[in-house]
Amino acid sequence: MKKKRRAGKIIYHVLVCGVGLLMLYPLIWMLMSSFKDTNTIFSTAESLLPKPFTLENYENGWKGFAGVSFGTFFKNSLFITVVATIGTLFSSACVAYGFSRCKFKGRKILFTAMLASMMLPGQILMVPQYLWYQKLGWIGSFAPLIVPFCFAVQGFFIYLIMNFINGIPRELDEAAKIDGCSYYGIFTRVMLPLISPALITGGIFSFMWRWDDFMSALLYIDDAKKYPVALALKLFADPSSSSDYGAMFAMAVLSLIPIVTIFIIFQKYLVDGIATSGLKG
Template identity: 70%
Template sequence: MKKKTKIKKTAYHIFVSVFGIIMIYPLLWMVMSSFKESNTIFITAGSLIPEKFVLDNYINGWSGFAKISFGTFFKNSAFISVTATIGTIISSSLVAFGLARCRFKGRKLLFGAMLLSMMVPAQVLMIPQYIWYQKLGWVGSYLPLIVPYCFAIQGFFVYLMVNFIDSIPRELDEAAKIDGCSYFGIYYRIALPLMVPAMVTAGIFSFMWRWEDFLSALLYVNEAQKYPACLALKLFSDPGSSSDYGAMFAMATLSIIPIILIFIFFQKYLVEGISTSGLKG
């Protein structure tokens, strides 16, 4: 029996390792290709390890375009992602607390509408949203990429936080009411500190989605100076002339570093927030 168990465990780990390598291979290929000479990337595409490691792609890529450093694009991405994420966390936590703790007419209807909004494809809303933002004069600015997310437009985050708040004992709310706390006082003094795992989870996902939101940036940002990093990467590819794929891969490699670091540092909160474990100890 012990031998069979060992064989099963060995086979399982081999399968998982092989599957993991297959899944991560495209990412490894991109990273390693960023150290190859740009004109040899596709000639030696079958080889993962570069014959000669060069840093020219990072130097050329960071220099950017038309005297605009790629650092500017990273700053734009950071501004959009951080601002939208902060707005998402604050608005989603407020709405989630109201739905989870406040009793009012139409609460269930609003909660159901929020769940239905999660099922509507973003492509369905794309044209009416663009027309709306154009009439507001927002096209060409960062407002369409930030303001909507400051008003709990992300139903997934509200749903996540509602479930987390439901796991917090209501006795804490009752004790706070006896001490004279209002609903906002209960939210600020009790719910908010306990919601940290759920808020960090929402923050991680929101930051990732905003950092990688190529389509929205393509629709609403029309000046190269304002491009985020995800949109600026396409400038390296020019079907009409030549494309610098080495610089593109180099900057794409740098662009995934913030997401990886955030995931590593906040992994603990991510697991707790998704599991909605509530109070511990």
């Protein structure tokens, strides 16, 4: 029996390592290609390891386009992502607390509408949203990429935080009421500290989605100086002329650093937020 268990564990770990390597190979290939000469990246005779090793792609990529360095694109992405993520978390927490703890007329209808919004494909909303933002005069600015996410328009985060709040004993609310706390006091003093794992989990997802958002930037941003990283990477590939794939891969590698860093730092909270969300206290 022990030999069978050991053999099973060995087979399991081999399969897991193989699948993991298969998933990581594109990233490894992109990383290695960022240190190769652009003309040799797609050469079938080239090995995975760069020969010769060069940092020229990073130098050329960081220079950017038309006098705009890639540092500007990173600043734009960080500004959009951080502000939109903070707005998303705060507004979603407020709405989730209202749905979970407050009783009011139309609560079930609004909750159903929120769930229905999660099932709508984003492509359906592109045209009406664009026309709406055009009338507001937001086209060409960061407003369409930030403001909508600050008003709890994403049902996923509301639902995630709601499940976490539902797992918090209501006795804590009653104790806070006895101490003289209002609904606002309970939310700020009791709920926010307790739902921090859910907020961090939602923050990781929101940061990742906003950082990688290519389509919204393509629709609403028309000035190269305001391009985020996701849209700026597209400029390296030009079908009508030569494409600098080496620089594109180099900047793509740099663009992964913020997401990977956020994930590594808050990985523990991400696991706790997903594992405890929805559990009853």
